[in-house]
Amino acid sequence: MNARTEHDLLLQTTPSLARLSNTQLDALEEETIFILREVAASFERPTLLFSGGKDSLVLLKCAEKAFGTGRIPYPLLMIDTGHNFPEVTAFRDARAVELDAKLIVRSVEDSMRRGTVRLAHPGESRNVHQSVTLLEAIEEFHFDALIGGARRDEEKARAKERIFSHRDSFGQWQPKDQRPELWTLFNTRLAPGEHFRVFPISNWTELDVWQYIEREHIALPSIYYTHQRQVVERRGLLVPVTELTPPRDGEKVELRDVRFRTVGDITCTCPVESLASDAAEVVIETLAADVSERGATRMDDKTSDASMEKRKKDGYF
Secondary structure, eight states: OOOOOOGGGEEEEETTEEEEOOTHHHHHHHHHHHHHHHHHHHOSSEEEEOOSSHHHHHHHHHHHHHHOTTOOSSOEEEEEOSOBOHHHHHHHHHHHHHHTOOEEEEEHHHHHHHTSOOOSSTTSOSGGGHHHHHHHHHHHHTOSEEEOOOOTTSOHHHHTOOSEEEEOTTSOOOTTSOOOOOTTOOOOOOOTTOEEEEOTTTTOOHHHHHHHHHHHTOOOOGGGSOEEEEEEEETTEEEEOOSSSOOOTTOOOEEEEEEOSSOOBGGGBOOEEOOOOSHHHHHHHHHHOOSOHHHHHBGGGSSOTTHHHHHHHTTOO
């Protein structure tokens, strides 16, 4: 069940064509379906976090295979910063309708109106404040398990986390107090007020995800593929030029061919230069990538090596 994708899986099928063997995807898919069913069997009020991004769409595809279209036994939950790419939120809503799934949306802006979220300044990214809104949603709906698409290859803190990650009654994560997961046996016992964060594709890599998207013909928001966008170079990243992220004095605005490797809040998510127009071409690009998708695209992870771990301890997904 803990299959890995290796770059030496390139096989010559003809003298002119090289294709990537994806037999390992069957093992990864089997593991993910097993975990999704385990959540349904072990918890009373689970939910699946669904942003409309590629990882959550892969999870939904596996959930369809696990339970059947229109029969996913838990609602979908989205924590909306109010600064998401419109292409992604529109795709999210359409996909939920296609699946006949219940979609719950809770907004950071609502938390700001309640006074539970206060920005240091109007231009501050709302991304980190999703933790507050998420914990409020957990309390509102009494969720005892939240399923998400985080993967160990994305970032150091996520590499430390178990598949079934326990959270205390304050929604906090204790890295040094995690439960063992031997032989795919999961300890799902909870005290009142506690919950689990569950990561069914934890063992997948970015390459696995794109291979699976190609194999299963999973539709994605258009910004995952090449398109022209105005950007500026800042701190080694390509920052999209928007009302929320305007160019600074002295920065040169350029029109480039880009795509997004991951999507999130506009204020902290950057594209990469790319001409990849479909999943097969993204697979080839991913084989050559030497920087993780978050390292290449996320401004909020640039503050320090421990920034994600601190946020996760405080309740971030």
